[in-house]
Amino acid sequence: MGPNGAGKTTTIECIEGLRRPDGGHIRVLGLDPHHDGYALRSRIGIQLQESVLQDRIKVWEALDLFAAFYPRSVNWQPLLEQLGLAEKRNTPFAKLSGGQKQRLFIALALVHDPEIVFLDELTTGLDPQARRAMWDLVRGVKERGKTVFLTTHFMEEAERLCDRVAIVDRGHIVALDTPEGLIRTLGAENRVVFIVDxxxxxxxxxxxxxxxxxxxxGERVIVYGRGDGMVGEVVNALTTSGMRxxxxxxxxxxxxxxxxxxxxREMRD
Known part of the structure; x- marks a missing residue:
């Protein structure tokens, strides 16, 4: 995770071998993404932040084509069922909704049974229902023993899906831990929010x-504090004081x- 321009997409593209890093060393599954790109791409799946296919290519044609790119691929028919695309197998790419296109690109990233799956801002632009469906999909990928490398702007998404979270700012990792560990380290305050009449x-x-x-x-009050009994004291004080x-x-x-x-909190371009 990180603000706009923090270097998330640049980093993930260097790891995938799509961009040459300015310096340093990268190893993925023991391979150098730049020098061993062909060998590496047969073992990883990639869903880019922005992707397109030919307007007229059908869903099943895209899967069949991408499966032919790899020395080993899975039966992609079950992928259509798992991703809710079975009824769209004969639909041209241009006729798919935004969520259906996203699911198709995930299917294309999984068609060769990769060991690591890279998902760059998977749910950007999706409605809440489609976003939740994508979360279920990512959980399913994890349950099949795959490593998922995810970039996201959505805090709830990271909390629900990620075992570890790296926060990147201006090209540097400023924090790395489990979501629970990061929250615990911050020592942030609890909040009691209410409207007073x-x-x-x-x-x-x-x-x-x-x-x-x-x-x-305005009418909304936010009480900040720490300690297990703070919430109870606030509610009790409001009740006994007669404040509505x-x-x-x-x-x-x-x-x-x-x-x-x-x-x-400042805005970033």
Whole structure:
């Protein structure tokens, strides 16, 4: 993960052998991606950030063609079923939806049974339903014993799918750990969020044990703090004080908090 321009796609293209690195050494499955590109590409699958096929090529034709590129390939018929493309096997590429095209490119990346699968911003531009379907697909790839190398802008995606997360900023890895480990290391505050009806008196909550600060945005109040009992104290104080509140929810620190703490909040081109 990383901000725009951090070097995610450049890095993954160097690892795949699609771009020559300026310096350093890369080994994938013991091979140099630049010098051993032919041998390496028979063992890895790649879904690029932007890909196209000929408008008139049909789904089954694309799979049949790509399977012929490799010395060993799997039966791609089950891939159509697994990826929800069985009914689209005779559909030209140009007639597929965005999600169907993404699933087709994943099928093409898996058709030769690779050991490592590279997915570059897999779900960018997809609606929430299609994104969840892609997540299920990635889990299925992992369950078949494959290594998945994923770049993403979506924090929830990384939290749900990744065993390890590297946060990249300005070409450097600034953090590398499990999602849980990164969140734990940050030591971020818990949050209690609610809407208050009428006059809000922040001093009633600011002196509670564990409360570190209070933020108000219109009618919405966000209470930040640490400690297991902080949430209970806030709710109890609101109730006993007679303050009218609604839509109360708690928010735990997440990967988004880690990302913003490490890379900042300013806009990047």
């Amino acid at each position: 009428g006059l809000f008196e922040p001093q009633r909550l600011s002196k509670l044990t564990g409360v570190t600060r209070i933020e108000t945005i 509140f609604r839509d109360l929810r708690t928010e735990q620190p997440n990967l988004k908090d880690v990302f913003l703490a490490l890379t900042g």
